[in-house]
Amino acid sequence: MLAVVYKENSQVKVEEVEDPKLESPTDCVIRVTSAGICGSDLHMYEGRTASKAGQVFGHENMGVVEQVGPGVRSIKKGDRVVLPFNIACGTCFDCVRGRTEACLVANPEAPHAGYGYAGMGPYRGGQAELLRVPWADYNCLKIPGQPGDELEDDFLLLSDVFPTAYHGTELANVRPGATVAVFGAGPVGLLAGYCALLRGASEVYVVDSVPERLAKVKEMGAIPIDFTKGDPVKQIIDLRRGNPLIMGALRAGEEKAMGVMCGIDAVGYQSRDIKGADAHGGREKPTQVLEQLVELVNPTGSIGVIGVYMAPDPGAPDENAKQGIYPLPWAKVFDKGITVGTGQTPVKRYNHFLRDLIIAGRARPSMIVSHRLPLQDAPDAYKKFDARKDGYTKVILKPQLSPKARA
Structure with a gap:
């Protein structure tokens, strides 16, 4: 054959x-x-x-x-x-x-x-x-x-890819009315945004840089975020702050939660440093997406990691990354009480x-x-x-x- x-x-x-x-x-x-x-x-x-x-x-x-x-x-x-x-x-x-x-x-x-x-x-x-x-x-x-x-x-x-995308929404605790950010608009990321919409999310942001992918995000009814246009965390928060209906529904103190409640990493260990990246390439920074999600997800929110992290990785940018060892902001994860779910999809x-x-x-x-x-x-x-x-x-x-x- x-x-x-x-x-x-x-x-x-x-x-x-x-x-x-x-x-x-x-x-x-x-x-x-x-x-x-x-x-x-x-x-x-x-x-x-x-x-x-x-x-x-x-x-x-x-x-x-x-x-x-x-x-x-x-x-x-x-x-x-x-x-x-x-x-x-x-x-x-x-x-x-x-x-x-x-x-x-x-x-x-x-x-x-x-x-x-x-x-x-x-x-x-x-x-x-x-x-x-x-x-x-x-x-x-x-x-x-x-x-x-x-x-x-x-x-x-x-x-x-369809079950994996759905698994991402499970790990991120997407529920009706949830606010969701998906990093990565490859096949799994696109379908993670699609599954979030199927599950009744109120806002779904999908972050990427490839024009064709971002066009598909918009076509399916989610909000495309191009990370080559600036920090995607700031872009999403600014969009939410610029919505008078969202702002008009807040009680005093709730402005501390202007991120999203659910974040999905659909990129994994080959994420790119947003500094200097263009639509089709850029320097690798394995922790880039996880760092951004920890920053963006609100206190008591959830992160689902369905992007692959694998070791050994012969092509990683440094010796620790080659063994799957990455520095992460765990103190902020703990301080915000964020739930993190990871792993292959059943x-x-x-x-x-x-x-x-x-x-x-x-x-x-x-x-x-x-x-x-x-x-x-x-x-x-x-x-x-x-x-x-x-x-x-x-x-x-x-x-x-x-x-x-x-x-």
Whole structure:
């Protein structure tokens, strides 16, 4: 089969690799119809992880079941399924508590597992024509319709970015009427703002610098904040102070809480120093977003951290950052009584009801998708997505569009 294979820093190729096989009675094999390129894939692409040459990328996967093992009961050949990026056994201590992002069985080296990702076990990714799925009954989410229909892209986003965005709003305690600031308008950040609106937030600010992303923020009904135009914390506070209805509702003393109650970090360890940054680049400052959120979030507010922080990071700007060690303003966090939630998303906690929002027409997360490309276009797509240029907001690879000729 053809697959997207990591070769070296900033280089992937589409190559012929061995077809997957059933390795356990509880496995299935799917023919992939859609596979997303995630912002997290760029960490590996840029050499910022321990990923090794030969890794098949792709943790955002959906397709049609081709084979099932004799132990599979609820999934059959021909079923259309989407897969959480977390691979989980379904029966360990963490899985039975709904913490499938921390399965203790699936990865022999760490308390989490996933498809095609550094440090997440011996599993190939799904940016390929075929994919083996362990514990198929537990990990496959059945979806209606036919491959390539009008909901294909919406359903694919149930694999990662839609549940991850929703998880960010859970960690940040977004409730009806909440004030929310999301830092980062990549796919997850855009959908975090979208999920905050779905949950009834009264104000949603989304901070970024890429014009196409900021235009998408405005299109979905949130308030874009361009950090190249000045300190985003000050911009948001000034906007709130400039609203006479907000100011007219304050009692004496409440002017001390002119920030927001809920903050979401959708950037992670590759955040950029706002000093000198432009729309497409700038010096890295891993703590930039966290520092700004601690400043912006009101006393007793909450911060949800869904942007990736990872160690080791060979490309980090200093020796501490290479080991995932960052100086943070914890005294201010304590003084303000801010709640901080972090970690990978337990996709299975959310994907059933998010699927049903899509089926009911209440959610259309595919509004963030910018490009739908055949598998052989992956090298160019990675390059352009990494450069944040040419409108590359969210890319979905369609293996079935690939020509039959082999690379």
